[in-house]
Amino acid sequence: MLSAEDRAKNIKLLVLDVDGVLTDGGLYYGDEGLAFKRFNVQDGLGIKMAQAAGLELAVITGLNQKPVERRITELGIRHYYPGNHDKVPLFEEVCKKAGVSEEQAAFMGDDWIDAGVMRRAGLAMSVPNAQPEIIEMAHWISRKPGGHGAVREAIAFLLKKQGRFEAIWKEWAK
Template sequence: MPDNARERAAKIKLLVLDVDGVLTDGGLYYDADGRVMKRFNVQDGLGIKLAQAAGVEVGVITGLNHKAVETRVRELGIEHYYPGKRRKLPLFQEMCEKVGVTADQAAFLGDDWVDVGVMRKVGLSMAVNNAVPEVLKEAHWVSTRAGGHGAVREAVQFILDAQGLLDGLWQKWAD
């Protein structure tokens, strides 16, 4: 991890997430009727809520358009949601404009080639530990957890800790 990852994290006001391989484990689960199901981690959900409580906006850009993802995004109160989009950079730039932040004030957590364009533009590029090698090389910070297994929560905690907000926030959840 580059020495300046904490310094970069201290400036983050927008966290943008990929879905498959980041918010999920990247697996495609099929039921008996051939419908795809997705698995989400509840710790990641609480991490997103922590970010929101700290004033960090959260957005999602994903290559697939799936009802289960839309349901999860809405449950978490994520307003900035772009499904079915493989070209993520223009959408990231649009999201920054809507939120009113610069690219340097944004972080992106990804795992695969389609994420590299945004990772090269953000102030803090982040990758899950099981990301493809090309993505790992682009990352300022890499999680110790795999995608869909708490990596989003870990990324949020890293950002909030760098901002000096983590200790006060988690205590509110313990009451």
């Protein structure tokens, strides 16, 4: 069986869940019933690093909320699929659109809704505060919890294993 490190070398597409991965999974409501989401800026910069390195990104999420759409747009993620509980067909679609095989795609999730895609992805990634069944399925688990830099950590892992991290770092550290 391939290690997470070996799997990471071939990844060309990173697909992310939102709640519990890009956010802390909390649902915050204001007095007017508006939903609020908390995103980590380090994850955002990690996404920009990935894009600069040529890694394609996509988001497939079960909820359809304006704050998420706004953040995805700000980050320039082209493949966004909100409001979908059956993520497998969308994973197949985004792989096709990105021109990669499922083995060349990583998926980062945290809950049962992500299990089908995690079984199919070449590299199944998770956060340490995921459901136990999801952690068991994961090839790689971040040290940081969802919404607290886990996506940045996952991107750094991929870029390091592909030998692209140092060049991106040098660009930012000028």
